[in-house]
Amino acid sequence: MTNIEFNSHFRKQNKDVARLLIKCPDQPGIVSAVSTFLMNYGANIIESSQYSANPEGGNFFIRMEFSCPDLHTRRSDIEQSFQEISTKFNMDYEFKYVSDIKKTAIFVSKELHCLMELLWEWQNGDLIMDIGCIISNSENAEQLAKSLNIPFYYIPANKDIRMQVEEKQMRILKEHDIELIILARYMQILTPNFVSHYPNQIINIHHSFLPAFIGARPYERAYERGVKLIGATSHYVTNDLDEGPIIEQGVERVSHHDKVDDLKRIGRNIERSVLARGVKWHLQDRVIVDGNKTIVF
């Protein structure tokens, strides 16, 4: 089964499944109002998670996954009816339809291990997405992309031509209707202009256990400091370098025997799994950004 067939099958299977994500001031009655609303449409709640930032006067967050008969034909009806509740409780909310598989772009530079893991999990049915394109400032990934029939764009980049490069990239992203950009060890810094077009839609993998070793050469610095664990962090990209909301982190044990190259080798395994988990949770609409933190349902 190709990924196109798999995704087509997945869309059919999930045509009546949606997720409702809500953020609003905490008060009694929210769950009652929302669940009664869904019940009135004959919906069955499959999974529900909630979080009160502070039961006395903070925000309330909820993610409900539900199946609803004939959902695909009643989307606008449901969304319109929901406005009454959302106004009453002063809600930020979104309906996310599981059959609207997200279109993603993967940015990569020379090192392919994160890209390979994403493609592996995607082929395996663990990451449900439409990969619109792979964009790289190196040609390393070209053959791999082509073997899977994924459009590949080679755009050489350096800091002097950053604006032209990003213009090209944004044109391509627009063409492919990209909703999520995955920086799979893309070693160029993005400008504030680029980042501002994709708020909470760019996931990066940083090769350290943030906030340790912010910035360049984290493995070299970890080696010099003599740490006994190294890590990786997947996070949304903001304009503060390596300071965006953290989605997921992982670590592995190292020892005095491990030189910088060993740390890099061990680190590659952490990076690929930490990035893949972060992307997976985003694709499943499990991540809500709250200020500079994430809630992962």
Added chain:
Amino acid sequence: MTNIEFNSHFRKQNKDVARLLIKCPDQPGIVSAVSTFLMNYGANIIESSQYSANPEGGNFFIRMEFSCPDLHTRRSDIEQSFQEISTKFNMDYEFKYVSDIKKTAIFVSKELHCLMELLWEWQNGDLIMDIGCIISNSENAEQLAKSLNIPFYYIPANKDIRMQVEEKQMRILKEHDIELIILARYMQILTPNFVSHYPNQIINIHHSFLPAFIGARPYERAYERGVKLIGATSHYVTNDLDEGPIIEQGVERVSHHDKVDDLKRIGRNIERSVLARGVKWHLQDRVIVDGNKTIVF
């Protein structure tokens, strides 16, 4: 602050907090009915977790923790009103009041590490319980129990006098109104009669990663098999030895260097944390037994 003072303070702070645990056939409308019921009492849902064993025709489980103004004076009112809903949806359910701190008994034999961890976490405020008594077939724990003003009962035991021993134990448990028995490395087998008096109220720590090494001498057998990880399992006791519902498991890495005594030493650390986590979740009413499995919310 002594534990008596701590618990008294905890009771006051949580006098309006309860947990509602429900099991019923899955169908639309459950969450709506329950949350609307709670809202009508002015309750705020603090935490909610749910699980559908099988969305098409299985059981539905939910745990809701809520605070409700004046709950302590309205318990029977609420419980009575709830009968209408519970009948309609054919529910098994329980209201658990957080201020009703559970009374526990700890059974222990010669090795004290699990007992010491439980006492440590209890003194530390991590395990909220009233320890009614410690019962042992060894005198090792006597001084420790006395230093903390916990009643200690030394009851020598062996398989020939099992019935008399258990009669004594059950009399003591009754006197102290014990709701949960913790077998903290108690090395005597309990009879079906004893077990039948405390369904899903006895937690044992087994010193292996079940179902590997069921029965006696698990570390010796792990050593002989040459495993590279050893583990421990906390579970409810049933009449099938080491076959009761598993609550929690943990493992640690071992190597060819580790002899049986090393495995035991490493194992003690796993045992104490795995037992403490299992007990903690039980005390927080997070564990629902479903057949021979647990749901841990």
Added chain:
Amino acid sequence: MTNIEFNSHFRKQNKDVARLLIKCPDQPGIVSAVSTFLMNYGANIIESSQYSANPEGGNFFIRMEFSCPDLHTRRSDIEQSFQEISTKFNMDYEFKYVSDIKKTAIFVSKELHCLMELLWEWQNGDLIMDIGCIISNSENAEQLAKSLNIPFYYIPANKDIRMQVEEKQMRILKEHDIELIILARYMQILTPNFVSHYPNQIINIHHSFLPAFIGARPYERAYERGVKLIGATSHYVTNDLDEGPIIEQGVERVSHHDKVDDLKRIGRNIERSVLARGVKWHLQDRVIVDGNKTIVF
């Protein structure tokens, strides 16, 4: 850099590096004798690990990795001279030359995740081996093998034609001078005849935390038992099913939410890393089989 180029480069770099593996009755003077022997050849000991099964009268094991000027031209000289020491201390021993990259065959059935991981780590320089061939009873891996220029043999198999199948396989293994067979989720049982031709040269991945769930359908049985951790085990194949010496094990946490398919998905990640680590240690001559256990240096 292709793998052929990489391996050729690796051979040159390591032409003077060897590993000496010894097993003998424990007694004073072994380390002195061996290290003095090596010093007399101008060798530098790069890494050394030893293990005494029982300091009073058991076996002694040592692995020394050393570099020695002009080793590639003095192999037979060194090996011959060593006989005096080996006789004196009654040693089982082997000199392993790092530049003699091991020739491996990968056996696989329908599921490709373990094969893909091995190929990934091989391309990445983490597994240093010459992959002589891939043998499968399914055609799933054919294209992947061909894209990497690895000979692929499709040999349909079932228990009625086991002998003919194994004859074919052994002919191919001989042609390719295979020294290590990796069963990367190969779902056919090997006969005692086959196994006897490759003692401690066949590594299998079993999809459970042995000795739990020996035999078929481990994930289904783990689900039924309600375990909270699932695992995988890489081990040498002997004629006792799933009873061979364990090289490496790993686990991941699961919950009541995880159905059998989820366990399989989570399990695939454990399987691939546990198999890859076991294979890596074998390729680095770190694994010594001692009875039904392994020493992993």
Added chain:
Amino acid sequence: MTNIEFNSHFRKQNKDVARLLIKCPDQPGIVSAVSTFLMNYGANIIESSQYSANPEGGNFFIRMEFSCPDLHTRRSDIEQSFQEISTKFNMDYEFKYVSDIKKTAIFVSKELHCLMELLWEWQNGDLIMDIGCIISNSENAEQLAKSLNIPFYYIPANKDIRMQVEEKQMRILKEHDIELIILARYMQILTPNFVSHYPNQIINIHHSFLPAFIGARPYERAYERGVKLIGATSHYVTNDLDEGPIIEQGVERVSHHDKVDDLKRIGRNIERSVLARGVKWHLQDRVIVDGNKTIVF
């Protein structure tokens, strides 16, 4: 068995066991010279670990644990004879006798969890040491110390009387012949003068995953940053705050549900085990400080 009896028994059992720790420029022949030297005394090497910082021209480190007949009567003979080798290879070295159980002092402030873990593992036979005294700027630990017959010194402290406090402390440390100071959540900063008296003899537990969150209030800052793992670090104390050589680190997973108090509670479990492991390895002479890093054999 009391700890005094246990230690006395341990001394007898290990009266012929020693550890030789060596650091010297790397060159061929070191292992040969040392192991031949030991063999000539009839010694049996029980455990041996080595490390080459850089095979081409760096330092070489080795730790050998050996038993030697009548060692207790031949210490000075052996040490004197060894000078020839040590001069030839330009070695820094130490003979450590296992029966010379190390005298330690534990410094603690209000929070007792690290102290309790150390005492627990000490009573359990996991940490072999003579606890000379417990010194605290709080009275919290007094009763616990007295119940175990450990001298307790209450010395109120604040930054204005730092010098007088340290004078008192150093007098007590001298009286008790203290060789290792364990800062078990001692919340006062030590002066350079104090630290200079105990180079690589003071082990601290820092309540973060260094170098993240150096300095004060690490859990509050971890909460604000929204990390998904928190950690602890045991390290030798130098005059650069939280910058000394790291011995051991550990982490645990946290989530958006965890408030600062939850992080502290989870953190306490990491702190106590990370400190205990660091202390254990020091007591076993496994830690060699090399610049600002540790080698842990």
